[in-house]
Amino acid sequence: MFTKEALNVIEQAISEQGILASSEKKDNYARVWSRDSMMTGITGIFIKNQMIIDGLQKSIKTLADFQAENGQIPSNVYGNKASYGTLVGRTDATIWWIIGACEYIIYSKDEALKNILKEKIYKALSCLKTWEFNQRGLLYSPLGGNWADEYVTSGYVLYDNVLRYWAMKNVAEVYDDEDLKILADRTKKQIENNFRKNNSDEIKYHQTAYQKASEKPYFWASLNANGYDERFDLAGNALAIFLGFDIDLDAFTQFLEKLNKEFSHWMLPVFYPIIFPKDADWTLLENNYSYDFKNQPYQFHNGGSWPIYLGWLCLGLKKRGHSEIPLKILNQYENLLNKKGSSFREYYSTDQLIPSGTDQLCFSASGYLLMKI
Incomplete structure (x- = not known):
């Protein structure tokens, strides 16, 4: 019913640098945001809209051009300026870029771009690895460190860790990386093991907090040193269901x-x-x-x-x-x-x-x- 209008909104937001968050010149929305442009571009792939897919390619390249020394991808780019977050950095910006770049390469079969981006993609994965902080397999996000940048979740956040699994799975597929595929599968099991009540014998990330957490019909929102945030996170659960998590x-x-x-x-x-x-x-x-x-x-x-x-x-x-x-x-x-x-x-x-x-x-x-x- 509103497909034409939705496509028009997106097409009006496609610039030379990529897909803007909005065509409206308000606050900082007229920029190429990693999470917005990647989600919009992936949607373009799903519906096979070439104009949006071309916008995705521009977005991928623009964000890659501003990759930081540690491998971090900007939260957004505007002209020749890049932001990596204001009050805190954005963990999901780097993850969404990896996912979007791989989805584009898988769809387009662009071997040249695949080769050009390989070092940057693995550097971005390395950055995410450092954000574990304890080498135990789950990504740690600061308060306000993802799309919900003015909300209260922090620590080992469901949403960010589900996205990281998707990123690792995609990179393993694009570059035929068997070790990364094994790691991705292990990460998925670790999330399933630690974000809901289950009968697994595997050691929990935070055994004390896990024992005190109450059973819910969804994956808990986040885990921190002081325990679980048992709130319902629709985004994290939606993506987990889309990616085939056991629930x-x-x-x-x-x-x-x-x-x-x-x-x-x-x-x-x-x-x-x-x-x-x-x-x-x-x-x-x-x-x-x-x-x-x-x-x-x-x-x-x-x-x-x-x-x-x-x-x-x-x-x-x-x-x-x-x-x-x-x-x-x-x-x-x-x-x-x-x-x-x-x-x-x-x-x-x-x-x-x-x-x-x-x-x-x-x-x-x-x-x-x-x-x-």
Whole structure:
């Protein structure tokens, strides 16, 4: 229904340097962001849209040109300037670039680019290895160190570690690296072993915290030295389901149905439960922002609904044979897009379904296209 409009949003954001986060000249969205351009470009590959795929190639090259000495890929590039994060660095920028570069090479069969990027890709993987800090296999992210840059998750974050698995799996495939394939498989098992209750005999990353954590129908959001954050991270779980992680999908979909009943709609929150001013974690939220405070309850990362990650959720569930909930989510989103003044905004508040954030966002347009696949 809105495929043409979604494609138009993305095509308007393609520049000489690559795919911008938005064609709107607002804050810092008119830049080539690693995570935004890679997700949009990968969506282009899925739907075989050559214009978006060409934009992905430009994005890959632009970001590679600004790779830091330690192998880190910029969070975003604007002209001749690169940012690696403001308050803290962004771990997922480097991971998404590896994933996107490999997805492009696999699709295009571009042997020249494959050879040119090999050293940079392995250097980026080496950078991620140093971010383990303890050589135990899981990536450590600082507070605000990924896409949810004004939120409270930190430590061994589900989302970042699932993405790292995808990156390692892709590089192993592109460069026929058997050792890396074994490492990727080991990483997947380690995530499954440490982010949900299970019967595995393998030693847990944090045995004391694991014993105290309660069983949930989803993968926990993060693990830190002081224990588990048992919140629901929709993005991390959506990607884990898409990538074939072992999870009880019947229990998981029942949990989504429970969320639907609680919120009375299918624009599900990206993190749950919501953090309120009376909660202890509010102190982690209230000063963590660059431009203005957006994380009021039900807003932005604090329970806002992001079409991009609902898109990954729909794609993952359909891939695993669960098509009923994806259809409900798509119908809900299309109903909102039908309303006057509601276009491809960044997110929706989950209390009143008010569209908020930047408009004409490639993230949200891509989310819609992922729902339609």
